[in-house]
Amino acid sequence: MTNYETVIGLEVHVELATKTKIFCSCPTEFGKEPNTHVCPVCLGFPGTLPVLNKRVVEYAIMAGLALNCEIPRMSKFDRKNYFYPDLDKAYQVSQFDQPVAVNGYLDIDVDGQTKRIRVNRVHIEEDAGKLVHSDFGDYSLADYNRGGVPLIEIVSEADMRSPEEAKAYLEKLKSIIQYTGVSDVKMEEGSLRCDANVSIMPQGSTEFGTRTEIKNMNSFRAVQRGIEYEVERHKDVLATGGKLIQETRRWDEDKGVTYSMRSKEEAHDYRYFPEPDLVPVVVEEQWVEEIRSGLPEMPDERRKRYVAEMGLPEYDAGVITASKSMADFFEAAVAEYKDAKAVSNWVMGDISRSLKAEGLEIQDTKLTPAHLVAMLKLQEDGTISGKIAKTVFEEMFASGKMPADIVKEKGLVQITDEGAIAAIVDQVIADNPKPVDDYKSGNEKAIGFLVGQVMKLSKGKANPGLANKLLKEKLQ
Numbered sequence: 393m394t395n396y397e398t399v400i401g402l403e404v405h406v407e408l409a410t411k412t413k414i415f416c417s418c419p420t421e422f423g424k425e426p427n428t429h430v431c432p433v434c435l436g437f438p439g440t441l442p443v444l445n446k447r448v449v450e451y452a453i454m455a456g457l458a459l460n461c462e463i464p465r466m467s468k469f470d471r472k473n474y475f476y477p478d479l480d481k482a483y484q485v486s487q488f489d490q491p492v493a494v495n496g497y498l499d500i501d502v503d504g505q506t507k508r509i510r511v512n513r514v515h516i517e518e519d520a521g522k523l524v525h526s527d528f529g530d531y532s533l534a535d536y537n538r539g540g541v542p543l544i545e546i547v548s549e550a551d552m553r554s555p556e557e558a559k560a561y562l563e564k565l566k567s568i569i570q571y572t573g574v575s576d577v578k579m580e581e582g583s584l585r586c587d588a589n590v591s592i593m594p595q596g597s598t599e600f601g602t603r604t605e606i607k608n609m610n611s612f613r614a615v616q617r618g619i620e621y622e623v624e625r626h627k628d629v630l631a632t633g634g635k636l637i638q639e640t641r642r643w644d645e646d647k648g649v650t651y652s653m654r655s656k657e658e659a660h661d662y663r664y665f666p667e668p669d670l671v672p673v674v675v676e677e678q679w680v681e682e683i684r685s686g687l688p689e690m691p692d693e694r695r696k697r698y699v700a701e702m703g704l705p706e707y708d709a710g711v712i713t714a715s716k717s718m719a720d721f722f723e724a725a726v727a728e729y730k731d732a733k734a735v736s737n738w739v740m741g742d743i744s745r746s747l748k749a750e751g752l753e754i755q756d757t758k759l760t761p762a763h764l765v766a767m768l769k770l771q772e773d774g775t776i777s778g779k780i781a782k783t784v785f786e787e788m789f790a791s792g793k794m795p796a797d798i799v800k801e802k803g804l805v806q807i808t809d810e811g812a813i814a815a816i817v818d819q820v821i822a823d824n825p826k827p828v829d830d831y832k833s834g835n836e837k838a839i840g841f842l843v844g845q846v847m848k849l850s851k852g853k854a855n856p857g858l859a860n861k862l863l864k865e866k867l868q
């Protein structure tokens with residue numbers, strides 16, 4: 393049986409977070425009543441003229457620079473003609489042969505290896521409207537609020553060789569764009585959308601096989617699953633002597649399959665031609681340098697800084713910097729509490745877990761860096777034990793109350809009074825003759841169990857160090 397190599401290229405659409413649309417002053421806000429954010433320009437009425445939103449070009453250049461692209465001195469807009477109900481003008485303004493940014497790259501880490509994935513181009517285009525398919529009859533409704541919302545399309549080279557690499561690329565891309573602030577990159581709201589070109593070729597070959605394009609994958613998991621499915625389908629077709637055809641396929645998340653949308657034979661001939669209503673965009677060197685100097689620190693740079701300056705393990709630094717909001721939270725906490733590893737442990741542990749359980753981002757919660765720092769200080773000065781800290785954390789995550797107030801309200805102050813702990817220790821010794829014997833006959837580990845019993849009996853409030861010390865003294 394032939395061994396195949398997988399070849400993947402991704403096309404990622406990112407909605408830019410400008411306040412107004414690309415060629416008119418309609419708002420870009422998501423989730424409003426259908427067809428309330430429209431005007432003659434974005435509806436493509438005859439006789440109207442587009443006026444380019446300068447911020448769109450600035451954001452696109454910013455994204456291009458963050459992806460290590462070259463910014464050509466001139467770019468221009470073209471009409472991409474096709475007839476589709478959600479495209480009100482029957483053409484889309486896009487960039488064909490002179491995009492705003494070219495020849496970039498980003499680095500991904502898979503299985504401990506860093507790999508460079510080339511970015512072919514970043515071009516600007518306008519979004520189409522949206523069809524709402526009716527549950528009640530054989531018709532669809534068109535909502536043009538999204539029509540004319542600015543997009544950039546980021547096209548990679550076919551440099552990825554596995555679904556894992558594709559997922560890593562997309563995650564890294566999302567992170568970089570999030571850092572630049574040019575988009576909120578929410579996949580669930582469609583501000584980050586991904587299409588994948590997939591093909592397979594015999595191991596060692598340099599000639600790519602017939603590729604298919606998968607659309608409609610709207611989560612990282614879907615991207616990975618969709619590509620995995622498609623690779624297996626290609627192998628099956630070839631193994632049974634079939635022939636692959638170049639086509640566009642749609643990913644069905646529920647069924648976990650791709651199905652054919654249209655084949656190359658019926659594919660659209662877009663008949664691109666230069667947009668006559670817009671002049672070419674001249675990008676002065678100085679403007680690019682201004683934008684470059686305004687770029688924030690990118691995730692890779694931040695990761696390196698955390699390792700070099702804070703002594704954070706490479707792994708922790710990678711996880712924390714993947715999300716800008718998480719990295720900002722972390723840095724604000726470290727500014728007030730110097731033990732970076734202690735902060736990192738909470739961020740990567742309980743905080744990440746709670747966020748995942750609630751499906752939230754850190755900035756959407758009541759938890760602030762000040763909460764975390766106050767809690768760490770209470771633990772450091774012995775007011776609360778590590779175990780109580782977990783209880784305090786849950787409460788402050790849920791209610792946003794400050795840890796000192798929670799400790800006071802719930803009477804969670806750690807017991808550091810030797811006499812009080814000694815009484816509990818006596819009871820534990822009396823209640824657990826077997827472990828006590830074990831310890832006395834040389835099994836050091838039994839002490840751990842006994843300390844655990846003291847903690848349990850004190851509802852987590854005993855100072856574990858004192859409990860340990862007293863137990864050992866009494867069992868000598």
Ligand SMILES: [Zn+2]
Binds near residue numbers: 413430434435540
């Ligand atoms: Zn408009």
